[in-house]
Amino acid sequence: MSASVVTIVYVNDAPAAARFYGELLGIGPSLETPGYIAFDLGPGADLALWAEQFEGLAEVPRTSEVCLAIDGGPEELEAVFQQWQSTGVTILHEPHDAGFGRTFLAADPDGNRIRVAPQD
Structure with a gap:
């Protein structure tokens, strides 16, 4: 089985978060949609920022x-x-x-x- 790991970070504003992470990492997104933006971090690893996923969820501590x-x-x-x-x-x-x-x-x-x- 071939797989990659995608770390998903929930954010309030995906484009704003993408600007923040893009500047920190010195890279641009590999995939952009209005509420989901991903960065290719290398073979088998991605960082994704996902907005609009909080509705109906209970407040969860960041762990x-x-x-x-x-x-x-x-x-x-x-x-x-x-x-x-x-x-x-x-x-x-x-x-x-x-x-x-x-x-x-x-x-x-x-x-x-x-x-x-x-x-x-």
């Missing part, structure tokens, strides 16, 4: 996060942190050491969590 795994070690992580902070990205937890290495946590405009961590 997951998108993780951007980067090369380059702690210096690269600090550079990403400084860049994101300078552009006004909401930072939830500044760079710190965790069991898997240096990391920080940010949020998109809808409150979805974005972790930056070292690549395994």
